[in-house]
Amino acid sequence: MGIHSEAILNRKYMEMIKLLNIYLNHFPKFEKYALSNNIRNTAYEVYDLITECQKRYFKKTSLTSLDVTHQKLRMQIYLANELGYFAFKDGRKDTKVNPQKRFLAITKVIDEIGKIIGAWINKLKDKGNFK
Template sequence: MGQHSEAELNQKFIETAKLMNIYLNHFPKFERYALSQQIRNCMYEVYSYMIEGQKRYHKKTVLGNLDVRHEQLRMFTNLA
């Protein structure tokens, strides 16, 4: 896996978050508040773990948590 700068990763996440919010706003009403809120929360947790992983010296636990949250985010978006 290649090395990316912090600014590059932050910019990619911001672009992804903007697109995700556009898609989430087009959800049906019955899914807009439950599933879309879980997707948003999970997306922000992934971002939080990304930042934490960039700043910590020992990254093993943070990367494990990031992997779990990323997989949950993938599952939620597949449900949508």
């Protein structure tokens, strides 16, 4: 991945983590140390793996871990949506909040990051460096 692609990935990730932290702060108070914390930790782990992949010479294992962890994050967000946590504001259910809009906003950025990770993997496969 070139320097330009790395900058795009880093920028997209920062956009995602800012948005995610806003939404997680609104989750129900009883989820503060459960799913909310787990999502936050997984998101930070994704960032650690992005950094590791950018710096490693042999990237196959790191990229595989990044791809798997990214999918974990996607599934945790999906679970939070299914449990209705995007309908909360300041820890309380709020009928004025549009949970679907929040869910779509965060999944859009997560999907964009996933596409970048997939393109990175495919680029290495094309070069024969990812077997």
